[in-house]
Amino acid sequence: MLAETLQPELNPEALTELEKRLLNEYQQGLPLSPTPFADMAQHLGTTEDEVLRILDDMQQQGIISRVGPVFKPKQAGASTLAAVAVPPEAMASAAAFISAFDEVNHNYERLHRLNLWFVVTAPNQQRVDEVLAEIEAHCGQPVLHLPLMKHFHIDLGFPLW
C-alpha cells in the first residue's frame, strides 16, 4: 500500500545457462501434465529436483514473481486506465488516496505532466465512474478516462537473451 521503490537490479550475467534457458523457454507452455517439472527437466537435460530448486531460488530472489497461469485481465465488469496531473506537493496525498481504493489495482507515478496513472476495475461502470469522480474531487484536477478499446497482443512473454 505504501509507496514502494523499484526493486534492486540483479546482474543477469550471474544466471547460469540452464537458468536462462528455463526463463526463456518456459514463460509459456508449462506442461499440463501430472509432473510438469519432470517434463521440463527432461527437455532441458537436467533433473526434476534441479528445476524445482532453480524456480524456487528465482522466485525467492524476485527474478520471477511466480510460476503459474497468467490470466487475461478484466474477466467481467468494467475497467479503465486513468491519469491525472498532480502537483509535487500534493503527490503523497493523492497517491495514498488513489491507492486506498480496492478498485485500484495498479498505480504508477510517471515522468509526465500527467504524473499519476492508475487502473480502476469494478463490477460495473457506475462504480468505476464513482471512484473516478471521488478521485477528481480529491485532486481538484480533471481525470482522464482511457478505457481499453482493443488489445492487439496476447502477452506470451518475450526473449530475455
Add this chain to the structure above:
Amino acid sequence: MSDDTIKLDELDRRIVVATQAGLPLVAEPYQQVAEALGVTAEEVMQRLQRMLESGIIRRIGAVPNHYTLGFRGNGMTVWDVPDEKVVEYGEKIGALDFVSHAYHRPRFLPEWRYNLFAMVHGRNRDELKQKIDTIAQMLGEDNRAHEVLFSTRILKKTGLRLVTGS
C-alpha cells in the same frame, strides 16, 4: 482470438483463485491444488487447458520480473495515429518482440491526443530509444506525435483478485 463471452463456473473460479498467486513448486503441483479443492488433478488440468484455449489464461509458465532482470529501459509509449489505421498499426506494433502490450484507447481531447499505447522493453534508455525509433519508422508520416512515459515509482500493483462466492 480469444472468446470474451465464455463463462467461468464455480469450480473454474476456485481454480483461478487457487492458482493466480502461483503454483506450488512441488513435483505434482496440479495434484496439490486439486486436493485443496477436493477434486482430481485431471479435472484441474482439463479446466486450465480449457481456460488456456479460450484465452482466459494467456499462458502458463514462469512470470519473469523484467526489472530485476535488468530491463531498466521500460517505457509506456503513446502514439497519435489516424483512427482508421489504428487497428492495422496496433497489430504490427503488438507483433514486435520488444513490445509486451499494445492497446487502442480513446483520445481525451484536449488534454490527450494519443490513441495507441505500446509497452516497450529495453535494457537501458538507449536501447529503448532505438526501439521507439523502429516503431516511428514503421509508422512514417502516420506518426503524428508520440511520447514515452517512464514510470518512476510503482505505488500499487496487485494482480487479478477474483473472489469466489459473494
